[in-house]
Amino acid sequence: MSEFTIKMPDVGEGVAEAEVVEWHVKPGDPVREDMIVAAVMTDKATVEIPSPVTGTVKWLGAEVGDTVAVKAPLLVIALDTASSTEEVGIEPASHPEAPPAAEAAPAPTPEPPPAAPSESKPRKPVVTETPVRPLASPAVRRRAQDAGIDLRQVAATGPAGRITHDDLDQFIARGSEAKTTPAVPSRKTATEEMKLTGLRRRIAERMRLAASRIPHITYVEEVDVTDLEDLRATMNAGRKPDQPKLTILPFLMRALIKTVGEQPAVNATFDDDAGIITRYSAVHIGIATQTPNGLTVPVVKHAEARSIWNCATEVQRLADAARNGTAAREELSGSTITISSLGALGGIVSTPIINHPEVAIVGVNKIVTRPVWDGSQFIPRKMMNLSSSFDHRIIDGWDAAIFVQRVKTLLEKPALIFIEG
Template sequence: MGEYVIKLPDVGEGVAEAELVEWHVKVGDLVREDTVLAAVMTDKATVEIPSPSDGEVIWLGAEVGDRVPIGSPVVRLKIAGEGNVTESEEPRPAAGKAEPEATPERTKAASKPVGIPTTRAIAAPAAVPRPEGEKPIASPAVRQRAREAGIDLRQVSGSGPAGRITHEDIDVFLTRAPQTARAGLVRKTLVEDIKIAGLRRRIAEKMSLSKSRIPHITYVEEVDVTTLEELRGSLNKDKRTDRPRLTLLPFLMRAMVKAIDEQPQLNAIFDDEAGTVHQHGAVHIGIATQTRNGLMVPVVKHAEARDLWDCAAEVNRLAEAAREGTAMREELFGSTITITSLGAMGGVATTPVINHPEVAIIGVNKMMIRPLWDGTNFVPRKVMNLSSSFDHRVIDGWDAAVFVQRIKALLETPALIFVDG
């Protein structure tokens, strides 16, 4: 038997350290070659660390949320055969961490032969409750699915490594034990401590920076989009096969470009340390996008040079890349103004937080049919609110209102969007 130390690999592009965002194993687990042990995040990407060998996990060198230097030991395995550790190179526990103590469970696990487990069919997991305080092991996506289905993960047995609960385990649980997921009223006393790490921590830091440094002014205006929706429906019905379907966003983007032509100070970055506003000619529109890991803002570069369908195609491409985790770093940075929309969940009005260090953000609220007075009668019209926030240090309330009113006029008379000048 030997010991094998796995070090944080060089992820390239000059990155010196990475944040540990998820452990997939714990001490005492038996793993196979290529089993994902952990995930780390840099400011460029999330990287998974696979096991180079079959073995037993005997040491973990960091906790979720820790920043780990490249080349530092992160996992130690006990393997069959010769390892890669000499006595002088043997890693020590990280500061504040002790070597794992021997327990009957760990001794039992260590006595098992290390190798590739035989393939097993998925059987219905026994609904054996975990002891109170023992945290089920599952990915964020599985936890979200369980919450939506009303499932207590403590009642679900996991078929993955170290008892990790998978989507297949949820499927089996729902098929075999639906009555458990819909149990009667039960008192719940468990408190789950969730460390803010990875993308969620970056979002928290960005929001804190925006709210602490930027005095927001929010302006809400109602927009009648009946004519625009009729136009959008006609364009989608008669569109060419090589063009994407149009949503509201491309029309809003084109309206913003035209409004920015008249008020270029809204398309800017405020360097509050230097006391300088960098007013941009290029309109790089950030599109706030909800992913399963949190909020990301991919950027449609040079919206001023894109027509309606080009805007739509680029929004679709970037949103898909953000949700799949394949967006490049340059596609997530460099916005000069941002759009945020919650779609059908958009509410009547919101108070969007500016994407620091920009000076403006346009928020789209949900569309509703409401009776509006046309001078003679009340008629049903499709309306929505735009909720927009501005940096009050450099944007006066009057200028903010003029900007939103210009966008409103363009959306309510969408033919103007296509008129040059």
């Protein structure tokens, strides 16, 4: 029986290696042509790798969390007799136990596993009450977690023993039909160890870098957005069918654009290794976006050249791409200042971490209606806090306060946002 090696693909743009973030198969699993066998991450983009052949997995060349060089062996598949080398365009394994060394691989590849599982080989995650973690996609795992379902109780019908959404539907349907009695509370002793991999590991590295190298100063100011909310409601009521619904973000973006024109020191990056500050005339605004896999920062490039409607359209497009994992590498880098917003979960105050190597980040807290004294009586006003952090090496507290106060003025008198000059 012939064996073939699938190598780490070259995803282009100068990427030399990628991290394995998920295996969809294990040794001994059958695979069919075009079946997804692994997911790898380069920078913040995740790429799924399909099998070009039909056969059985014989060997995996990495653990989840390992970094593999482009063109290095990723897995070996024992082909069915019907498969053909010419059809798949990949190289046969040089011998039955391990794939050939990759010509372009800068580091040696791991030896194939022995016939029996190794005692020292880590498993991720490890649950004390069962040695095997059910196979399921991140979306299925999140859905099961939200529904309080233990995936170990769900029968799997997907490829390679993976649990699918249909499997969850059937499990839920059976549970709703069955008559249940109140469960007796019991002590829970299970633990789960999970290796920090993929986007979560990259987020951790960036947060550590920013927190350890940037002395933050955070300035909080409340803003009366009553007039802005009235204007936003009016504009949304008259929007065209092809225009997105306006949130507060496009207004804040336009306010930032006018403000950094007056205070260019805030729209900058700082190379602390070289001791060089770079100020930008272009305003590339990063929008911190929560995705199923973690926090990403897609970037609205040249926001200074966009209308408020175009800003809204681009924010929506980039957020959708980030959440779907389709955002291009250039769409996730190059920001000069960042906005962080948790929407309705924004809380009263936050202390946002600067997106290194930038020198400022503006945090948006939730809008609440509060009684405000106008000099003669209390009146209801829509209030929102801005929690903004600055690199204190570059931005003094006085300058930070002036910056936030100018943004506050523009948001409280939103007509000023649309006045040129």
